[in-house]
Amino acid sequence: MKGIILAAGKGTRLYPCTLPVCKPLLPVYDKPMIYYPLSMLMKAGIREILIIVPEGETETFERLFGHGEKLGLEIQYAEQPVQRGIADAFLIGESFIGGDCVCLALGDNICYGPAFRRTLRRMGNRVREKGGAGIFGYYVADPRPFGVVEFDPNGRVISLEEKPLIPKSHYIVPGLYFYDPQVVAFAKALQPSSRGELEITAVNERYLEQGQLRVHALDAEYTWFDAGTAERLYEAAGAIKSAQRSGVMIGCIEEIALDNQWITLEQLAAGAASLHQTRYGQYLEALAEDRAEEQ
Incomplete structure (x- = not known):
């Protein structure tokens, strides 16, 4: 399975903060925002990743990640000249996807919780083995700004709706x-919505119509943020x-790479050395020392 991060948003909800810098590169506590969706793909076991960036910003992201060598990844980049909606990621990434399954992560989404690695890999394995699509449901107090999923009393999905004025459920x-x-063909067949976008909800509806959509509801132990506004960015950082003060490191891509056996302890230590003046780097140094003692 391959992975795509859609990180091409202009970040208009965060102006003026995002006028000089791309939204996915804003700090969320001690890491750039894009570390968090990247960490989710890595936890899912995905090593081949396409990052879709704003026009003219490829070099900026390359300075951060290169082509993934230090993480045991294979990272490619593509630019989105005009924002046409989330489903446009599959048109931009068509040649990258080829005939493979794909996981799409939005560049401003942050999600973490217990056993998330197992949850992600179970969903990915199911799509690889049985086809179709797999998405998640998350309870929020006000679902109106999001895509909403409605369940019947038996927990089966019966409808999806994009940014409804009167939501049918609190699960987004x-x-x-x-x-x-199939997702590439479904995306190609889409017509722009009234908002002028190729809607991801319309893609999910195609899978639902075919009886090929699985939704896994995340319980209250999971934390999710759409970090696209100043308020949510602040809440996510807090x-x-x-969480990290309690000893749980969130979005540590080097640790995930080590756990996946994609990099060695020596590579981890080398990366930590360049960050030794930060708490993040000190965490990596301590991690390298602890793992070396365990061997």
Whole structure:
């Protein structure tokens, strides 16, 4: 399975903060925002990743990640000249996807919780083995700004709706989606919505119509943020700071790469050395020392 991060948003909800810098590169506590969706793809076991960036920003992201060598990844980049909606990611990434399954993560989404690695891999394995699509449901107090999923009393999905004025449920679809190769054809067949976008909800509806959509509801132990506004960005930073003070590191891509056996302890230590003046770097140094003692 391959992965795509859609990180091409202009970040208009965060102006003036995002006038000089791309939204996915804003700090969320101690890491750039894009670390968090990247960490989700890595936890899902995905090594081949396409990052879709704003026009003219490829070099900026390359300075951060290169082509993934230091993380045991294979990272490619593509630019989105005009924003045409989330489903446009599959048109931009058509040649990258090829005939493979794909997981799409939005560049401003942050999600973490217990056993998330197992949850992600179970969803990815199911799509690979049985086809179709897999998405998540997350309870929010006000679902109106999001794509909303409605369940029947038996927990089966019966409807999806994009940004409804009167939502049929409080469960929204976070920005993490697993698809089989059909997704490219479905995206090509889309017409722009009244908002002028190729809607991801319309893609999910196609899978629902075919009986090929699986939705896994995340329980209250999971934390999710759409970090696209100043308020949510601030809340996400506070939540991550609190979680990390309790000893749970969120979005640590080097640790995930090590756990996946994609990099060695020596590579981890080398990366930590360049960050030694930060708490993040000190965490990596301590991690390298602890793992070396365990061997």
